Amino acid sequence: MNILVINSGSSTVKFQVIETTDATGDLLRQQKLARGLVDRIGAGASYRFEGLGRSTQSGSLPVGNHEEAVRSIIHWLRSDGHDLALDAVGHRVVHGGDEFLGPVRIDDGVISKIEALNELAPLHNPAALSGIRAAQKILGAAVPMVAVFDTSFHHTIPEQAATYAIPYELSQKHKISRYGFHGLAHQYDIARYADLNGKPVAQVRAVTLHLGNGCSATAIRNGQAVDTSMGFTPLEGLVMGTRSGDLDPALVNYLARKESVTAVDIEDMLNKRSGLLGLSGLSNDMRELTAAYDKNPRARLAVDVFCHRARKYLGAYLAVLGGAEAVIFSGGIGENSPLVREKICAGMEWCGLTLDPSANATVIGTDSRISAPDSTLDVWVIHTDEENIIARETARVLQRR
Ligand code: ADP
Numbered sequence: 001m002n003i004l005v006i007n008s009g010s011s012t013v014k015f016q017v018i019e020t021t022d023a024t025g026d027l028l029r030q031q032k033l034a035r036g037l038v039d040r041i042g043a044g045a046s047y048r049f050e051g052l053g054r055s056t057q058s059g060s061l062p063v064g065n066h067e068e069a070v071r072s073i074i075h076w077l078r079s080d081g082h083d084l085a086l087d088a089v090g091h092r093v094v095h096g097g098d099e100f101l102g103p104v105r106i107d108d109g110v111i112s113k114i115e116a117l118n119e120l121a122p123l124h125n126p127a128a129l130s131g132i133r134a135a136q137k138i139l140g141a142a143v144p145m146v147a148v149f150d151t152s153f154h155h156t157i158p159e160q161a162a163t164y165a166i167p168y169e170l171s172q173k174h175k176i177s178r179y180g181f182h183g184l185a186h187q188y189d190i191a192r193y194a195d196l197n198g199k200p201v202a203q204v205r206a207v208t209l210h211l212g213n214g215c216s217a218t219a220i221r222n223g224q225a226v227d228t229s230m231g232f233t234p235l236e237g238l239v240m241g242t243r244s245g246d247l248d249p250a251l252v253n254y255l256a257r258k259e260s261v262t263a264v265d266i267e268d269m270l271n272k273r274s275g276l277l278g279l280s281g282l283s284n285d286m287r288e289l290t291a292a293y294d295k296n297p298r299a300r301l302a303v304d305v306f307c308h309r310a311r312k313y314l315g316a317y318l319a320v321l322g323g324a325e326a327v328i329f330s331g332g333i334g335e336n337s338p339l340v341r342e343k344i345c346a347g348m349e350w351c352g353l354t355l356d357p358s359a360n361a362t363v364i365g366t367d368s369r370i371s372a373p374d375s376t377l378d379v380w381v382i383h384t385d386e387e388n389i390i391a392r393e394t395a396r397v398l399q400r401r
Helices: 066-077 108-116 125-139 152-156 168-174 183-196 250-258 263-272 275-280 286-291 297-321 331-336 338-345 357-362 386-400
Strands: 002-008 013-022 029-039 046-051 057-060 088-093 145-149 206-211 215-221 224-228 326-330 378-381
Touching (some): 002 066, 002 125, 002 386, 013 066, 029 066, 029 386, 066 125, 108 125, 125 145, 145 386, 183 206, 183 224, 183 386, 206 297, 206 331, 215 297, 224 297, 250 263, 286 338, 297 338, 326 331, 331 338, 338 357
Parallel strands (some): 002 088, 088 145, 326 378
Antiparallel strands (some): 002 013, 013 029, 029 046, 046 057, 206 215, 215 224
């Protein structure tokens, strides 16, 4: 079965075409047939398309909305005598609220329910809906579509970890809960770790640290999430590229008063001008900050605050789990920054974690163990493949019917 995986962001559409060979295991056995993206939709869009046996194409593209972007992707997949059969489409949807605890075949009722969740994810769910509607319009009813949610993996988080300590009635009234995000990434990381270690995911107890532009940590027991650092929105938890992560909520009102701005302005600042960017005043890109670490005190501070927070969550999640067998680093920073991994893991021998310095220095962007042979808590680097999970779930939902 060939599955087109569509991941629509606010101004991007990323895609892959995946030929599934076996969707029964924790990880999909697959072959990637094509992938690419349309970027900066509506403001001088550009594209990059790559396919098996075809030359890579890139350049600018006159597309003004998601529908045109999806249309150009499908047109390319069917052009040049490479009429790639598309048997199904899997869409990544960020927020499933308490409505979608797993993937679901898309119909009009599902679309309405995703739409109703727009309020909880105003930047993300409308983009996913545009991608769904565009694909339906272009491919027609004959091609089944499945929605796979970034929040679903976290629905196993118990009440004591998912509930904020605010008046209970308010949480009930407004559906306030720690939903968690990056679920597809954490789900892939743990499945891949289990696969590499030859064991069922249901036997794995680990902490996953997904560190990219957005960052989150998840505590996983028996292959299921039991706590995660992002909450009602992706703003909570770790320090990120431009997001602050955890802070004292009293700061919102205090800063609004002091700066004569609104709470909305402060929330915007916490999402877009904080984190690594706000701390360093230099960049939200960890590459630049680690390169400047020795000579720029603000870059150094940003990296140190980032690592301290991640390490604090690691310690907390080891306590939540009562110990673990592995810590897994993923995401652009987790995969590629030995300095960050070293700082997060330094001095953790008390819990059995010892890095292998030479493995840590050399493992960049590949799936490999970086802990010392005698470390009782293993440390792994895993390159996340969210599309694998989206395609697997899509195939499973369609096979169930
Ligand atoms: P997203 O969360 O948008 O999917 P990625 O997982 O691709 O992002 O992570 C992007 C981030 O990874 C970049 O902003 C950069 O900070 C970081 N990164 C990429 N390569 C390196 C590197 N060699 N060293 C440190 N950080 C890196």
